[in-house]
Structures are given as structure tokens and as C-alpha cells.
Amino acid sequence: MQPSFEIRGRTLALTGPCFIIGEAGSNHNGSFEQALALIDVAAKAGCDAVKFQVFKAKRLYPKAAGSSDYLGDERSIFDIIAAMELPEDWLPRLRARADHHNLAFIASPFHEEAVALLDPFVDAFKIASYELTHAPLLREVAKRDKPVIMSTGASNLDEVREAVATLEAAGCDRLALMQCTAAYPTPPEAVNVRALVTLRDTFGIPSGLSDHSEHPEIAPMAAAALGAAVLEKHYTLSKFLPGPDHAFAVEPDGLSRLVAGVRAVERVVGSGDKTVHGVEDELRAFARRVLMTTKAVAKGERFSRDNVDVLRRGKLVGGLEPKRLEALLAGVATRDLPAETPLQETDFTSG
Template sequence: MDTFEIGDRTIEPNSPTFVIAEAGSNHNGEFDLATDLIDAAASAGADAVKFQTFRAEDMYVRDSGEVEYLDDDRSIYEIIESMEMPYEWIPRLHEYCQEQNLYFMSTPFDERSADELAEYVPAWKVASYTSGHHPFLRHLASTNKPVIMSTGAHELAEMRESVEVLKQASADGLALLQCVAAYPTPLSDINVRVVSTLAEEFGVPAGLSDHTLDPVTAPATAVALGACIVEKHVTLDKTMEGPDHEFALEPDELDAMVSAVRDTEVALGSGDKRVLDIERELYEKARRAIHAVTDIEAGDTLTEDNIAVLRPGEREAGIQPKHYEDVLGTTAARRIREGEGIQPEALLDYDS
């Protein structure tokens, strides 16, 4: 699988999941609110905070109408225009993220915004609706930064085309995120198994950009399936005005999500099957072995009446149960006490 670096972090299945707190446009045009979102992400243990940088005139036609899922009488153009993040915030937010030991990221929706961001972001995040914009993808690839691309509202065949465009443009690393373009996304539609599909199909790190309301289920499931990146929207208060607050996580929910991601990583372990140190006592005391159930005298034949497969507890364990049939019919070379583990050297004709 292809891998790449974001700062000092390697994006690959065997490394810790890269957690992006998607602040988006939930700053509501207030710089102090933007820094509060950064604080919330840092407190929760996220790796990066991502905003969105765009200009309405570069995104929508002016007479673009309304969007049904938003309870807003304004046109989509007017809504987007009201959400624009000032370009002069970019270096300030970048610096503030550094102070909080977070990576600053922002999704550009146009070449102009990408050029404003280029100096300050370690990687590009491509929104689902932009992943089919091949000229824009080539523009991003030309900056020699890795690309993290969401796949919402696209078929797999369309993603093949976009991936090919980025590879031909020599993008410096690529990751693909399963995403469903519904806000919020019902849990029944999040289809986290696509994380595995993307990794297998394209041979690149895969992850999840999640819009479900549940802070834990889909992200933890994605990590269990090998997600290298998990992205989730964050807000300080779901009741705030703005299109992205309602389905975003509040700080305590973001904290629960990051904890679930890290706990899932711990629970997944190394994949090596071996006896662990914490199992050692029960390995020695509870694994069954062949023991005498009566006193057995030298010269006696071992039978089902005088031996059994039992747990040894504090006694020395006898021969393993898989050799039970081989022990039956053998002759005791010495006296064997009741409860004693049957040892190979106590038998005259045992061939181990």
C-alpha cells in the first residue's frame, strides 16, 4: 500500500489513526470562535483542525436557488457567501494551531483559495463535491502536497478517474475517505465497509469522513476496518445558527469519539496470536492435563479409571490432553499419587 507523511505522522494502516476535527465554517465569521474550536479539538486529542476556504463566486452560479435540507430562506449562494473565511485569518489560525500542537488544515474549493493556503497546510483535503473537478485536482497535485479526498456522491468508477488524474499529475501521496453526502447521514447509510473497498481497489490509505450523529459507532467501526484517517465535524453548540452545527459533535462528543478511536486501536492489538503475560497464571493453572485420579502403583496399567484430563491448579501439570489416547494402556514405572500430573518419565512404555 502507498503511504505518505503529514508532518511527522505516517498515514498507513499500522500507524495511529489521523483524527481531523472538521471545524469547517462553524466559526460563524468570528475569529475567537474559530480559536475556541481549535481549543476543543486540542482538548479532545485530535491531530488536526480543518476549516474550509472558499469564495461563493468561485463555487456557485449566482442564481443558484435554495437548498431544501437547510432551513434558510436565502439562496445557497447567499448562504455560502456569508460563510466565507477571511484569507487574512489563515496565517493566524495556522500559528494558533501550532501553539496547540495541532496541524492546521483547510479545504480549498477553488484555485485562488488553494494558493492562499499553500504555504500553511501540510496536506490538501478535497471535498466530495470537488473530487470530480479534474483541473482543480491537477492544480493541487502541482504543489507537491499529499491529497486526502472524500468520495461522497460519486460512483467508484468516477473515483477511478479522479485517482488516475492525481497519479498522472504526480500527487505526493493520496488517501481516500468514505463519505456520504447527507447531513446528517443515517447510521444505516454510512456503509463503513467502503473503507475496505477503497483501500483494496486503489492501494492507498483509506478512512472515513463521517456525518452521522453518533460520535462513536461509525468512527470506531472504520478504525476496526483499517481506517487511517477519521474526520468529523465539530461545533461548540449544536443549536448555533449555521448549516453545519446541527450534525457536528460538541466538545464532549468529540472527546468521546477520539477516545473510542484510540481504544479501538488498542483493542485491535498486533494480530500476533500468542500466550500473553497476563494469561500466564491461568495458562499454568487452568489448561487441562493428564492427572491420576487414584493412587497408581508401579506396574499398574493406566486406564480411564485411574487417569483423567483435569485442570492442575497449583499442582504440576501432566502430559497434554492431545496425548491422552497414547497414555492409555501404558505401564507406571513408579508409584503415582492421586492428583499427580502424569509425566513421561513415570511411564515405562510411553512413546511421546
């Protein structure tokens, strides 16, 4: 697996900057105009990519699967999913809208045939958490020679390891893994952002966070601080729209705040190299301490703490570093020195 790769000209590496995906998912509610509006929102917020989901109810659940308790919807899960399907003929037009905004276009296929359907349009494939053990789907995605992002919700590390091996064996060499918690919304104490570090260290590939917590910024900013290479967040035009994914998604203002917050964190986290920054140059010169006379010292006079101190030099010329104090105190002046003179090597000799 490659330690870094690109999606539409944006690099995903072992540590940031974050490739931010606006997860439109199925929040189009069957409206093409709403789907277009979602793409516009992702672009305005500053996302790098927009993502949709392509599934068929009959390829996800049997009709007898019953209802989902967590959704609080009396309809069967089969009927709910059927109402959320994305029409195939939308794909070229959604891709065109994403192109207009220079957004990467990503989608999650949920059955093997959807992979071939999506292949002409997507810049990368996303594997949803519940598909992590769907080996036939993983193999079909891996054969397409495109970057893959895989969520790991409701999975343990051994299951992730097996899925990664399946993808790699089938030809995938560009993979990013996402820490994810399969709870909608995810309580803060269950987000476990630090797991993205475990994924990165274990597999040596880019990792990030697929966040389902309600707050727009906290978990994404924490992920950015830990070096997340990729970040995904569900968003919606309004939390009050009907459908299972709107209530825990962020609204347009929240998505904009998320992107701004992550970019702010990236700026303050920096590269990790410990160097002197250009913005420090003035005060490094002004406030660093040097050895300086506090009284006039005559030629031949011995230096002592009575006539020398370790002072910040301000705009005076540079002087001996404080580590030279012991040597200075063992010496005498080689010339007459006024008070407040930054001392140089030539100003003293051993007594």
C-alpha cells in the same frame, strides 16, 4: 501511491490507528475568536488535526443558483456561502494556534487560487466530495507535493478511480480516500462504513470515513473496528449557532467522546496476530489441562481411566498434554505415583 505516509509525524497506513480530524469547516461564523476556540476544542478532545475550508462564493456558485432545499434557508446559496468565507489573513494565525497544540493544520481549497494561498500553512490538503470531479483543482493540489485526503461522497467507484488517476498523473503519491455520504445529517443506514474497506482494497492506499451522521461515536467506532486510517467529523461550539453546518455537527463533549471511543476500539481490535499475550500467561499455566493420576498407581500397574484423568493443573508442576492420553493408557507406571501427580514422559512405558 504510497501505502503509508505521515502527516505532522502521525502515520496513515492501510489499517489504523486512526488519524482523527476535527472538521471546523465554516463553523467559525466569521468570528476569528470562534475559529480559535474551535482549534482549542479539537486539541482538548485529542484530535490529531483541525481542518478549515477556504472558498469564495463567486468561485462556487453563480448568483442565479437559487436556494438549497435541504438547508431550509430562503437565502440564495450564493449569499449563504458568501457569509461563510474564511478571511485570508486568518491563516497564519490559525496555523500558529494549531502549532501551539501540536495539531496538524489542514484545509479544503475549493478553487485553484486557494491552493497557492493555503500551501505555506497546511500540512495536508483535503479534497471535498463535490470537488472530486474538479480536475483542474485536483491537478493544482497534486503539484504541491503534500499529502492529500479526498472524500468520495456522491461518487461511484469509477469516478473515484478517475480522480485518483488524475491526482497520480499530476504528481500526488500520498493519498488517503474517505468513504463519505453527502447527506447532512446522514441517516445511519446510509453511512456505509464498510465502503472504506472497498476503497482500501481497490486502491491499496489508506482509507477512512468522513462521517456526517448525528451520533458522535457509532460510525467512527465502526470505522476504527474496520481499520480506518483516517476519520473526519464536523464539530461546533453549539448546535444552536446560526449557519448550515452546526445542526449536524457534534458539540465539544461529543468530539471528546468520539476520540475516546475510537481509541478504545483500537485497543481492543489489536494487531490481528494470533499469539499468547502476556496477560494470559498465568491462566495458560494454571488452567491448561494435563494428564494426572486420580488414585495412587504402583510401579508396573497399568494406567486406565479409573486412575488417570485430564485435569487443570493449577499450581502443580506441568504434565503431559491431553493428546498423550492414548499412549499413556497403553502403558504401565515406571514408578510408584501418588494420587494427583501430573504425569511426565518418564512416568510410563509401553506395556
